Every structure is written in C-alpha cells, then in structure tokens.
Amino acid sequence: MENTQSFKYVELASYQHAKNNSYWSGDAFFCSESEGYFICAVSDGLGSGQYAYEASKVVMDYIQENHHEELTVLMENCNRLLLNKRGVVLSILKVDYINKEIIYSNAGNINCIFYSPDGVLTRTIPKRGFLSGKKLVFTTQHLPYKKGMRFIIFTDGLDLKSTVQKTITKENSVAAVIHTVRKIADFKKDDTMFVVGDVFI
DSSP states (O other): OEEEEEOSSEEEEEEEEOGGGOSOOSEEEEEEEETTEEEEEEEEESSSSHHHHHHHHHHHHHHHHHTTSOHHHHHHHHHHHTTTSOOEEEEEEEEETTTTEEEEEEESSOEEEEEOTTSOEEEOOOOOOOBSSSOOOOOOEEEEOOTTOEEEEEOTTEEOOHHHHHHHHHOSSHHHHHHHHHHHSEEOSSOEEEEEEEEOO
16 A cells, blocks of 8 residues: 655655555554654564554554654653553654754664765664563664655565665655655565655755
8 A cells, every 4th residue: 555645844655565465464654743843653563463453553543642752752651552462663753853853763673764865875773672561771863864855664574675775865756766666676475664755844
C-alpha cells in the first residue's frame, strides 16, 4: 500500500506490505506536524501476524496521543506499555524547526538515513535491543539539518543497497522515491515499512 501526505513543511510518502499478503502487519508508522516541529515514528513488532500488529498499535497509539513529550520519555513509556506483550523495535524522528536540528531515538534494527541537499549522507547510530517492558536506557542523537533535507526510515523487510540509496537522492519527489524503491530494491519475505520525507524549512 502506497500513501502520500502533505504537511506545511514536510512532504511524505510511504509504502507498507504485510508478510505473505496477510491482513496483519507488524510494521506501523505515525507522523504529525505541530507548531515548531514534525515527528515521525516507525515500529516493527517482533515476528509477524496479529500479535506483532497489536504490539505496534499500542506504541503508535501512545505516540499519537503524546507526541509533544521528549523522545526519551516517549521511548520509556512505550517500553512500559509492552510489558507482557510482543516486543517491538522503534525509531522516532523529530524535526525541530526552531533549532534547525533532527532529534532521533531508537531501539532495534530500523534504519534511518538523512540526505542533505549538498549530497552528504548521514546514518543514525542504531541502538541494540527492543521494547518489551524490560529496563532499557534511551538516548537521543542531535543532528543539524538544512532546508531541502530528505530522510528515509525503513524496517528490515527491505534491503536497501548503496546503489539504490544513490538513486533515491536523484528523484525529484518522495512519491517517485517510493516508485523507484519498489521497482529496484530487494524485499525480504517479511513485513515491510518504508517512509521517505522532504523537509522544506
């Protein structure tokens, strides 16, 4: 399933596919823009099927209601909500329009890459582990950004080789990126979530 969303300062496109065309996908995302920032969260429930879906939904519902909180607080509270449930890996990205910086926090193997308008590629540092109610220490990364930055976030159902990443920077729109990735990237037999956004401020 492909989707595009237009915010005041961000253009977003996404692609989601459930393993074996199942009704249930353990991959999910939430995006919102508020005064001064844009936030995007992507989760991947461990395994697949209904329980993976339900775990991701718990996390996304909480972030939707509380996205004004600091990222480490969001991560800690999402972790607590998953006690005795299927675990998830989670990445949260916030574009701070006021301070011109990206704030990023994660747990697990969701990939996040930034492309600056002058061609510089920046990868975030992954944090091992997953949310399951067990104690974890969460940190945030702070990265400066420039107007025209492009970001991508994707789960491990997608194998995005370096040659594909170079192609992503050349596409004129986020919708074109989704089309290109679907055509030339390698997909595993797993739930897949791919999100790409352009920042215009």
